[in-house]
Amino acid sequence: MKQRSGTYRVWHRWLSLVLGVQMVIWAISGAYMVIVQLPFIHGVHLTQESDQKLPVNPGAASLAEVTEKFPHTTEAELVNRLVNGEYRLLWQLRTHFGDRLVDANTLEPVVLGKSDIRALAESYYAFKEEARITNIELLTTEAPSELNPAHLPIWRIDFDDFGRTALYLDQTTGEMKVRRHDFWRGFDIMWMLHIMDYKDRVDITTWWLRIFIFGTFGFIFTGIVLLIQTLFSSRRKLR
């Protein structure tokens, strides 16, 4: 007749006080992350390719000329990119001293100005008619929390749209490096809450995360004991 689930119940309750709130946070953040589709979070729908196809006969300077002028090149890319209002054939070079953008024929450096960046951003942006840019800013020393500082210096272009889209374009090459919008920002917060790294949002090995995870095992255990006792014991107990 006697039943002693008292201790497990007490443990379950006290553990829930410590772990329960985090469990709820895991559940909420997890639900957000699984329900909102990942490509949408990544903002794939927000942009499209901006470079145009290469002309059939590019007639660019030969690679030998390129490497002669820029010997530290490790990779050379030929692209057809919007600069100064028209599409131009360019060499985009990865060198030991960073990226360079040069005219494909003359090998003269091409420097992108603010208006070039604006035009590029508009051409990347998928909803052309509604492209309302509210802010263009060159970030050089400080990155917002949504951007990895390794990308600096970089242009930030803000759009006035539903998700407050921000595109990040490389200062030298004009390539779109990063896309952000509010659903991504929400996802980032959820991710932060999920892994419990409230600072950099990357570390999944903090001691407190580990304590919570292993505490959860204990919590689940007390729950299982209670479950077995209350769900399956009534029949057995009565004779």
Added chain:
Amino acid sequence: MKFLQWLHRWTSLIILLQVFLWTLSAAWFTIMDHDGMKAHQYMAHGDHSMLNTTDMVDLNQFEHHFTDASLVRVQLVDGIPQVVVRYGEDEYEYLHGLTGLPWQTGEAMATRLAQASYSGPGDVKRITAIEETWELHGWKGSAWKVEFGDDLNTRVYVDENSGTVIDHRNTPWVISDWAFRLHFIDYTGGRNFNNLVIITAAVVTLWFALSGLILLIKLLGSGEMRWSWRKVPMRTQAGDSEVNLVTPKHRTILQTLQSNELPIGSGCGGGGTCGLCKVRVEDESLPVTDAESELLSQEELAQGIRLACRHKTPTKGKVVLQDNAARYELELTSSRFITPLMKELKFSVVTDEHPEFKAGQYVQFLIPEAVSRARPDDIPEPYHGVWESIAEVEFEHSEVRRNYSMAVRPGAEELVFNVRYQPTADGAKVPGVGSTYLFNLKPGDNVVVEGPFGEFVRTDNEQHVQCFIGGGAGMAPLRSLIQEELESESPRKIEFFYGARSKQELCYADEFEELAEQGKLLFTPVLSEATSHCDWDGPKGFVHQTVENYLKDVDVLSRDYYVCGPPAMLAETLKLLKSMGVPDSQIRFDDFGN
């Protein structure tokens, strides 16, 4: 609350396994960290040699490939310039920069590329050409699998078509991959955490966690989970021994005593209405609460007697227990119905010591948390009618404390109790917890009791007639008192009025009629619902009415009165005695509360 609890339980049954798997895989992730999970432990940094364009075919020769191309890249692969042509956003063609022919990665080159991407301690063990592998989800084509002899069983996949090192794989990666399958509930290996299964699981879990949170908040609000880090000492004297208890500051004296298993009376669970939790507190500054001025006499208050449930742990002074009570374990030896709704329970004492009690006293049963059946399975045939309306259900209850009076004289071999079943009251969901539990007790079952307690004991007025008035379960203490009186050296005159509704409810009638025949007492049973077809020639109506008629012709003041029974009967009888001018000192009563 109950419904929420029920729902929380069943949801947990559905989602438990997945929650466990989530936790398990999370434990693996937090131990492995990102790099470990990607199999990048032995991944070397990329090759950054300068482009060497000597002998390279002129780009213009590739012209015919450029139709529809959006990007052309020249890079070094294994020291050879490679031309990558991109069509659209993600279609690629790889060409050999020295020959202009499609790129081909041979076994030797693949080995070199793998080695260049590898920083671990192992050597190449085996190279195999493969067409497909589950280790590279979403990849198609032909590749070289280059295996290294190291502690992690590293293998490097090199794409044949491009010479790209697709990725590294190793044993921890395989485990991680399984952890991802568990965590994302995607057993295809695609690590898609937006699938329908996980969305469903997430919604159920969200509900599950929230219901838990609501329960927790309610629990916190109810004060059931109070906790204080501040502990205070409480000096306590029980009999001759003194103990120093340490207890959380917010607890009442009653809670402290109960949690330390010190026997203390209580009939209302700390509600301040029964007046049974008396202790003496040696602290003059302790205030007198409203409940105390109502339930305790001036004399008691002056002595420092207080109700243990009305005060927090006193900061100074000693708490002195009033009764010589202790904890006893009892074993049920017999259980039988003595009226349709009352059982006589007999117990032997398991504990070495036998409780020393006075007639009329009670003990407190510690009813454990359990699932009890509203209708016991041993109801005798004649009573089936009465029980018909009581639903056959099981219900769960928490632990409670309930008091039951001894129904036998002190010194008897076994302890006897009369327990009245408490049917579900109006507005209640379940019948009485304690009585139902005890009704289901089977011979051989054990219970723990604390006691004895109570002041419903005999007077010492030698000349007085002893007048017992009772009904229902009030039989128990009265029977004990009468038995003790009869056993005493010179028994006083005894009158016993007992009220019941019907003849069926007249318990122990034979026993008292026999004593009456022997001239040992005057026994007057009174029936309130005697029907015409039953042969009852005794008094009808309420017992206090019969008593009133009887007392008209006798000396009211030369009697001591003992009253115990249902609340209405108790109240009426006390009112009657007051109106007849009986002083308080000659009236003793026990209020069961129901």
